[in-house]
Amino acid sequence: MIKREGKHRILILGVSGFLGSSIYKELYPYFKTFGTFNTSNNQLEKNHQFFHYNIEEDDIYEILDIVKPTIIISALRGDFSKQVLMHQHIAEYVLLNNIKIIFISSANVFDAYIKYPSYEYDKTFSNSVYGHFKIKIENMLLRLPKKQVAILRLPMVFGAHSPRVHEIINLTNEKEAIEVFPNLIMNVTTDSKITQQVHYIINRNKFGVFHLGSNDLVHHEDFIKEIVKSLELKNQPIYKRVYTTNDDRYLAVLPKFNTLPKHLQIKSDDILADLKI
Numbered sequence: 001m002i003k004r005e006g007k008h009r010i011l012i013l014g015v016s017g018f019l020g021s022s023i024y025k026e027l028y029p030y031f032k033t034f035g036t037f038n039t040s041n042n043q044l045e046k047n048h049q050f051f052h053y054n055i056e057e058d059d060i061y062e063i064l065d066i067v068k069p070t071i072i073i074s075a076l077r078g079d080f081s082k083q084v085l086m087h088q089h090i091a092e093y094v095l096l097n098n099i100k101i102i103f104i105s106s107a108n109v110f111d112a113y114i115k116y117p118s119y120e121y122d123k124t125f126s127n128s129v130y131g132h133f134k135i136k137i138e139n140m141l142l143r144l145p146k147k148q149v150a151i152l153r154l155p156m157v158f159g160a161h162s163p164r165v166h167e168i169i170n171l172t173n174e175k176e177a178i179e180v181f182p183n184l185i186m187n188v189t190t191d192s193k194i195t196q197q198v199h200y201i202i203n204r205n206k207f208g209v210f211h212l213g214s215n216d217l218v219h220h221e222d223f224i225k226e227i228v229k230s231l232e233l234k235n236q237p238i239y240k241r242v243y244t245t246n247d248d249r250y251l252a253v254l255p256k257f258n259t260l261p262k263h264l265q266i267k268s269d270d271i272l273a274d275l276k277i
Contacts, residue, residue, distance in 0.1 A: 008202065010034065011069035013060075014076035015050060018163055019104060019191060023073060026195035027202070034067045038078070055082045064093050071202060073102045080133040087137045094148055100207070102150045102198065103141055105134045107186070107213070107253045109153065114249035117187070117217065119256040120153075120209040147207045152198070153253045155213035158227065158271050159190035165227065165275070172233045177240035184220035184244075187213035187252040190274060193266045200264055210260070211253040218268045230275040 008031045014020040015035025027033045028049075036053035051063045055078045072090060076083060087103075094101050108131035110118035124135045141149045158164055171178050189212055197212050221241065228237045259265070 008032070008070045009068060010071045010073060010202070011063070011067045012036070012073045012075060013053075014074070017075055017077055018161070019157065019194065020073075020075040022191040022195050023075065023198055026199055030199070031202075034069070036063060036076075055079060055086055060086050060089050061093070064090075069099060071100045071102065073104070073198070075104045080129070084133070084136055084140075087140060091140055091144060095144055098148070100148050100150070101141060101144075102152065102201065103137060105138055105151050105153045106130070107153060107155045107251050109135050109138060110253065111251055114245065114247075114251075117185075117250050117252035117254045118211075119254055120211055120258050147205075150201055150207050151209045152194075152201075153209065153211050153213075154194065155187045155189055155251070155253055157189055157191055157194065158275075159192060160275055162191060165231070168224065168227060168237075169231065169233065172228065172231075172235050172237045175235060175238065177238045178224060178228070179240050179242050180221040180224050181242050181244065182219065182221045183246070183248050185217050185248055185250045185252060186220055186223075187215075187217055187254060188223065188268050188271055189213050189266055190271050192274070193264070193270075197260055197264050200260060206258075208258050210258050211255040212260075213253045213255070214266045214268045214271070215255070216267050217250075217252055217254075223268060226272050227275060230272045 010027055010031050010033045012020050012024055012035040015024050016037035016039050020035065024033055024035055034049045036051050038054055053063060090101060108128055109124040109126055111131045112125040112127045124138065126132050126135055138151055141151065168178055194212055
């Protein structure tokens with residue numbers, strides 16, 4: 001493939017994570033793409049596009065000054081309070097330098113709403129520490145000029161190399177129980193679809209709040225069982241049914257207002273088809 005680098009310089013925070021590394025692989029043939037990592041990894045350390053960054057100790061400004069990004073993609077994990085502080089610094093940098101931030105958020109910003117799925121402009125409301133943390137950063141970034149921010153809310157992410165699918169395979173191989181939530185109604189996506197969507201958002205200079213989940217809803221228990229069937233594992237799976245409520249509860253982020261083109265939309269069956277390849 002011929003490299004066709006765009007005008008952007010992209011910095012991915014958390015390039016060694018599952019989503020961060022998938023986004024990097026999608027973008028680096030087309031843009032000057034850099035990343036931060038915190039795990040000990042010789043391969044990452046040898047790559048001059050990557051910078052070691054410990055959120056507990058290091059100052060993000062040093063990396064920003066070296067890279068001079070035009071787009072920052074935040075896919076970082078780590079201590080919540082440290083992440084909030086780092087995003088405050090990034091928000092200042094984004095505003096001062098008139099650049100853009102793409103923030104990977106979560107369906108958990110709506111986890112207090114259990115009676116219906118959530119759309120892009122619904123008010124966020126969470127009962128979980130994780131959801132509160134994501135809301136805090138979202139609200140901080142939404143105070144920036146609107147064209148400089150894209151917030152991507154994700155449902156559960158699957159895919160052949162995803163931690164969730166690896167866990168299902170490992171538990172089945174070890175003859176241990178896979179937890180399923182019979183009353184949980186959700187939507188889903190894959191890392192490969194997210195990376196295409198991110199690429200499109202960058203190319204088309206899109207901004208605002210995006211719900212990057214499947215257009216359809218599934219029950220958690222049914223979907224996990226379909227995944228196990230698709231994987232064609234040797235051992236019979238063992239399931240542990242977990243009831244957090246007697247009624248159905250929703251944790252789904254459906255696209256309605258900021259929809260992407262048809263080829264960038266996804267259905268739950270597409271994910272199962274990918275696992276069979």
